[in-house]
Amino acid sequence: MSIDLAVVPVAGRGTRLLPLTKSQPKEMLPVGRKPVVQYVVEELARCGMKRILFVTGPGKTAIENHFDIDMELINHLRETGKEEYLAQLNFEREDVEYFYVRQRRQLGLGHAVLCARRFVNNASFVVALGDSILGLNERSRVVEVMIERFTATAAAAVINFEEVPREEIGEYGVALPKQENAEVFELLDIVEKPDPDRAPSNLAVAGRYVFSPVIFDALAETPPGKGGEIQLTDAIRRLIRDGRKVLGVRMPQGERRYDIGHFESYFRAVVEFALADPQFGQKLREYFGVTRQMVPSACSKG
Numbered sequence: 001m002s003i004d005l006a007v008v009p010v011a012g013r014g015t016r017l018l019p020l021t022k023s024q025p026k027e028m029l030p031v032g033r034k035p036v037v038q039y040v041v042e043e044l045a046r047c048g049m050k051r052i053l054f055v056t057g058p059g060k061t062a063i064e065n066h067f068d069i070d071m072e073l074i075n076h077l078r079e080t081g082k083e084e085y086l087a088q089l090n091f092e093r094e095d096v097e098y099f100y101v102r103q104r105r106q107l108g109l110g111h112a113v114l115c116a117r118r119f120v121n122n123a124s125f126v127v128a129l130g131d132s133i134l135g136l137n138e139r140s141r142v143v144e145v146m147i148e149r150f151t152a153t154a155a156a157a158v159i160n161f162e163e164v165p166r167e168e169i170g171e172y173g174v175a176l177p178k179q180e181n182a183e184v185f186e187l188l189d190i191v192e193k194p195d196p197d198r199a200p201s202n203l204a205v206a207g208r209y210v211f212s213p214v215i216f217d218a219l220a221e222t223p224p225g226k227g228g229e230i231q232l233t234d235a236i237r238r239l240i241r242d243g244r245k246v247l248g249v250r251m252p253q254g255e256r257r258y259d260i261g262h263f264e265s266y267f268r269a270v271v272e273f274a275l276a277d278p279q280f281g282q283k284l285r286e287y288f289g290v291t292r293q294m295v296p297s298a299c300s301k302g
Helices: 036-046 061-067 071-079 083-093 109-114 142-153 166-171 214-220 232-241 263-275 281-288
Strands: 005-009 051-056 097-102 125-128 132-134 157-163 173-177 184-192 203-211 246-250 257-259
Touching (some): 005 109, 036 061, 036 125, 036 132, 051 061, 061 097, 071 083, 109 214, 109 232, 125 142, 132 203, 166 203, 173 232, 203 257, 214 232, 257 263, 263 281
Parallel strands (some): 005 051, 005 125, 051 097, 157 246
Antiparallel strands (some): 132 257, 157 203, 173 184, 184 246
């Protein structure tokens, strides 16, 4: 089974990053040399996605503008002798088609995915959160692995998980795995933001999913929870309880996720990407007195 469609929810308001997000989407905040969502799209393109559907909301038009081909800017760079900057716009020419649908009410991640139903129809698809970067310097192939497992096992869903400190586990959806310490495991349950003392594991959802279209029926049958939101985790639990096969895939050893959800994680991402910059990273490391060994990479757990 070939999967070439990804849904990228980008409708959240980013209130934990105010005032940065008052007039620009959090997905467009800069990390290193690119906005967050560009890393996400380039990752998906490397993993074979040809169609990307953004689920947007108010104030998100900057995302649409970013992925348009800007001929006026291209001509300006050529006419002013700044052709060396044209390479920075190569992402505009990814072999990807972009589509957009509005989440007209803020009713949670599950509702955002449900907004994609008419577009996705009966296809299997990837969901990639627009505020989560996987890996440093564009190396992540997690989605490819997830699609391989999804296809090989005829699963209803495959979810990416990462190990997080026990004290942080209450911020995530958390796995109850059938097989301990396995790289790929069947899910017995998934719990949304559990009490750390009662969490079934320290494996937290890491912002990437592969779904068969049965997820839409599960979402449509999932009642709103806290704050009137439809939780994607609750719909996944429904799949499990209906006897559907749902698999978890651990983040590869040494790879990490950068969650641009609040200031602490955002600042950490900005610093790590800057220190790893191929042109300016060495000078920054010297300025801050940081040795190369201290700089996180896609091959070291941060």
